[in-house]
Amino acid sequence: MSETLKQLWENPANPELDVAIQAAEAANVCTAGTRELTPEELECHLGRVEEFKAILKKQVEPRRYQHSLNVGDAARELAELNGVDPGKAYLCGLLHDIEKNRPLDEQERYMRQLGDLIPDHVIANPKLWHAPAGAAFIRDELGILDADMIRAIKYHTTGRPHMSPLEKVLYVADYVSVERDYPGVETVREAAYRNLDEAILIGGRFTLISLLERYRKVNYDTFAMYNEVAELMGARFEEAAAKAEEEARAKVAKVENPER
Numbered sequence: 166m167s168e169t170l171k172q173l174w175e176n177p178a179n180p181e182l183d184v185a186i187q188a189a190e191a192a193n194v195c196t197a198g199t200r201e202l203t204p205e206e207l208e209c210h211l212g213r214v215e216e217f218k219a220i221l222k223k224q225v226e227p228r229r230y231q232h233s234l235n236v237g238d239a240a241r242e243l244a245e246l247n248g249v250d251p252g253k254a255y256l257c258g259l260l261h262d263i264e265k266n267r268p269l270d271e272q273e274r275y276m277r278q279l280g281d282l283i284p285d286h287v288i289a290n291p292k293l294w295h296a297p298a299g300a301a302f303i304r305d306e307l308g309i310l311d312a313d314m315i316r317a318i319k320y321h322t323t324g325r326p327h328m329s330p331l332e333k334v335l336y337v338a339d340y341v342s343v344e345r346d347y348p349g350v351e352t353v354r355e356a357a358y359r360n361l362d363e364a365i366l367i368g369g370r371f372t373l374i375s376l377l378e379r380y381r382k383v384n385y386d387t388f389a390m391y392n393e394v395a396e397l398m399g400a401r402f403e404e405a406a407a408k409a410e411e412e413a414r415a416k417v418a419k420v421e422n423p424e425r
């Protein structure tokens with residue numbers, strides 16, 4: 166048996182999943198030309214909020230514009246609760262969908278301009294392009310060079326394992342912004358203001374169920390993120406599951422032996 170086959174035999178995980186994890190690790194290295202902003206630079210970007218809003222308004226549909234404002238607000242609140250810079254979080258929320266309604270050829274151009282290795286499963290799904298495209302847009306058109314902010318926008322749709330606190334804040338804010346009304350949003354929202362990982366686990370579960378029910382492909386980064394958080398939060402949920410099971414059993418016993 167060749168060495169590669171032997172490795173696969175011993176570790177039967179989907180090789181593409183390993184690629185996703187490696188890519189996520191590689192993403193911890195800055196995207197070309199990015200670094201951490203100085204406080205003065207961040208202050209300067211925050212002073213340009215009205216200018217950014219005007220650009221956003223031109224680039225996206227009215228509904229998307231309102232969503233962006235709401236995600237900005239939610240991201241700022243979640244940042245404050247989690248010791249993350251609220252200014253960075255607000256700007257990420259405001260700008261995360263800036264490429265969402267742009268023509269696909271423009272989205273593809275910016276996605277490639279980012280210069281990062283884009284996995285095949287992202288290239289194959291145009292719905293995911295606006296995230297890396299938006300990351301390149303804020304770096305190259307708005308001059309926001311912050312590595313953590315660029316990554317937060319790049320991964321806001323799929324998530325990834327090893328997300329930074331800012332990345333988690335944006336990922337969750339996009340799930341729970343005030344206009345969101347999908348079934349179960351209240352559960353995710355309630356968890357979001359308690360614990361970001363719990364919200365990612367519950368939100369990720371909703372996403373996976375919805376994809377599986379429609380026989381859609383699951384993005385490898387999403388899968389790897391879900392597994393990571395499930396492992397982290399698993400014990401807590403096992404306790405909750407055991408308690409629910411016990412309560413259900415007690416209910417059945419009560420029906421079978423009603424007290425007189």
Ligand SMILES: [Fe+2]
Nearest residue numbers: 261262265322
């Ligand atoms: Fe998005």
Ligand SMILES: [Fe+2]
Nearest residue numbers: 236261262339
């Ligand atoms: Fe969004």
